[in-house]
């Protein structure tokens with residue numbers, strides 16, 4: 810488990826990711842995993858950057874770890890999160906990608922496309938992401954080169 814006992818998971822979505830986020834919240838609650846939900850809080854149309862930036866800031870500052878972000882395709886939330894130098898957000902639509910973005914990229918935010926996966930698939934992806942450790946080694950050298958100087 811990559812979870813840290815003292816840190817909640819940061820969550821964010823827009824309206825298109827809201828239902829999937831609620832499914833993730835139900836899983837986290839039954840598993841006893843703490844979380845902080847940065848919105849949105851309904852299916853009313855909204856702008857994903859308003860919530861993704863807050864989620865990114867919480868992970869970047871160390872308040873939360875890791876993060877989970879969801880929008881319709883996952884693309885907008887992922888683009889927004891990755892504007893932050895301390896964020897490595899990975900867009901995942903199957904568990905194998907979630908495992909690899911943890912093993913190879915040490916992703917600190919999981920992003921999912923709520924309109925293209927079922928709730929069951931979202932939970933499998935989430936469980937895989939949360940339980941896969943970073944492999945280090947040559948991958949550490951590579952992720953060290955990602956941030957802008």
Ligand code: RB5
Pocket residue numbers: 823825826857880881882883884885886
């Ligand atoms: C909302 O309609 C949709 O554009 C958004 O959820 C996301 O897919 C954007 O990247």
